[in-house]
Amino acid sequence: MSERPALDRCPGLLRPFIAEDGALVRLRMPGGRLATSVLREVVEIAGANGAPVVQLTSRGNLQVRALPDPLSLALIEAVEATGLLPSASHERVRNILAAPLARDLDDLVDSFDAALMAEPRLASLPGRFLFAFSDASGSVLSERWDVAYQRHSRKSGTLLVGDGGAPVKPEDAVTAMIEVALRFVEFAPEGAWNVRDLPNPSDLLPHRAPHDEGAPRRDPRDGATRRPVVARPLAPGVVGDAVVAGVPLGMLTLEHVEALAHVADEVVITPWRSVVVRGGAPRVESLRSAGLVTEPEGPWARLSACVGAPSCRRTTVPTLDLARSAAETVVSQRLTATQDVHVVGCERRCGTGISNRVLVAPPTVDDVVSALTTPATAAIRGEQ
Numbered sequence: 001m002s003e004r005p006a007l008d009r010c011p012g013l014l015r016p017f018i019a020e021d022g023a024l025v026r027l028r029m030p031g032g033r034l035a036t037s038v039l040r041e042v043v044e045i046a047g048a049n050g051a052p053v054v055q056l057t058s059r060g061n062l063q064v065r066a067l068p069d070p071l072s073l074a075l076i077e078a079v080e081a082t083g084l085l086p087s088a089s090h091e092r093v094r095n096i097l098a099a100p101l102a103r104d105l106d107d108l109v110d111s112f113d114a115a116l117m118a119e120p121r122l123a124s125l126p127g128r129f130l131f132a133f134s135d136a137s138g139s140v141l142s143e144r145w146d147v148a149y150q151r152h153s154r155k156s157g158t159l160l161v162g163d164g165g166a167p168v169k170p171e172d173a174v175t176a177m178i179e180v181a182l183r184f185v186e187f188a189p190e191g192a193w194n195v196r197d198l199p200n201p202s203d204l205l206p207h208r209a210p211h212d213e214g215a216p217r218r219d220p221r222d223g224a225t226r227r228p229v230v231a232r233p234l235a236p237g238v239v240g241d242a243v244v245a246g247v248p249l250g251m252l253t254l255e256h257v258e259a260l261a262h263v264a265d266e267v268v269i270t271p272w273r274s275v276v277v278r279g280g281a282p283r284v285e286s287l288r289s290a291g292l293v294t295e296p297e298g299p300w301a302r303l304s305a306c307v308g309a310p311s312c313r314r315t316t317v318p319t320l321d322l323a324r325s326a327a328e329t330v331v332s333q334r335l336t337a338t339q340d341v342h343v344v345g346c347e348r349r350c351g352t353g354i355s356n357r358v359l360v361a362p363p364t365v366d367d368v369v370s371a372l373t374t375p376a377t378a379a380i381r382g383e384q
């Protein structure tokens with residue numbers, strides 16, 4: 001088992017993390033769905049307390065940093081009034097991803113969230129424990145989930161834990177996922193944050209023989225082996241009637257939010273620093289005009305960074321400035337960004353996605369530009 005700190009530091013509103021630049025809070029929306037009116041309230045609350053932007057995290061959460069330490073009661077009450085804190089006890093365990101384009105998963109996700117909050121024993125899940133719901137497309141199964149449910153059709157689906165899976169009907173999915181989470185809470189040794197920390201994660205599956213790792217998943221309809229379909233992260237652009245709007249460096253501004261609110265009453269925050277606007281395709285130009293990224297090409301669609309210096313005390317590398325300068329260089333020199341790159345200031349690699357090239361403390365803007373524009377086989381300074 002990997003060595004892990006004894007304290008679960010995942011922040012929430014009621015237990016902020018104190019960073020170099022002040023208090024940091026994280027707000028969770030199961031499945032990422034959020035009313036644009038609420039999003040506007042959050043950005044306004046952040047701005048009124050000294051934080052000019054709201055960040056999107058790699059787990060599809062909202063994050064506000066550089067807040068006063070300690071948080072004022074007025075700030076806490078203002079966020080609570082938005083409805084984003086339905087359970088004080090379960091605040092930090094409501095980490096639930098869902099395929100952003102799959103509207104037919106919304107009810108399932110809502111039912112699961114309600115069941116999660118109704119189970120007192122699950123308040124002690126680690127804050128890093130991640131649930132995921134997908135449809136047949138396999139969207140979000142690319143992420144580092146602990147327990148996932150892939151609904152193949154109205155009548156069939158697969159419960160996924162570690163490398164194992166079991167057929168579970170959609171109407172039984174909520175109960176089955178709650179049971180897996182309860183088993184984790186009950187049996188995981190101290191210091192285990194994720195199912196990956198267990199010797200045999202598949203043992204958490206219902207009615208599973210111990211150490212039956214890697215057994216084939218059987219489709220209940222035909223008995224055939226069914227492996228989970230896993231889709232790549234959604235790239236910015238128009239998908240059917242929806243828009244996947246990239247948020248440059250994951251920094252959501254009031255201007256972005258105003259544009260989103262003009263197009264839709266609700267958006268879906270993705271784990272890829274983007275916002276899905278269902279039904280937003282006819283208004284894609286207004287989103288682009290507000291600075292959101294609506295094409296898959298270009299550096300702003302491919303570049304991300306941790307917060308770095310001066311906000312984080314673990315580095316002296318100004319990662320965000322490096323990334324911004326690199327993106328501007330790529331645009332001004334008419335270069336072609338072909339690689340997904342994440343710039344971090346230290347080996348903690350915060351916010352690293354599954355398919356990113358990770359640049360650890362790149363010394364220069366040219367290094368970031370090179371990583372963005374050079375095929376993956378070439379050696380890049382600082383790349384790990």
Ligand code: SF4
Nearest residue numbers: 306312345346349350
């Ligand atoms: S990767 Fe390192 S420098 Fe960047 S935010 Fe995380 S701890 Fe700070």
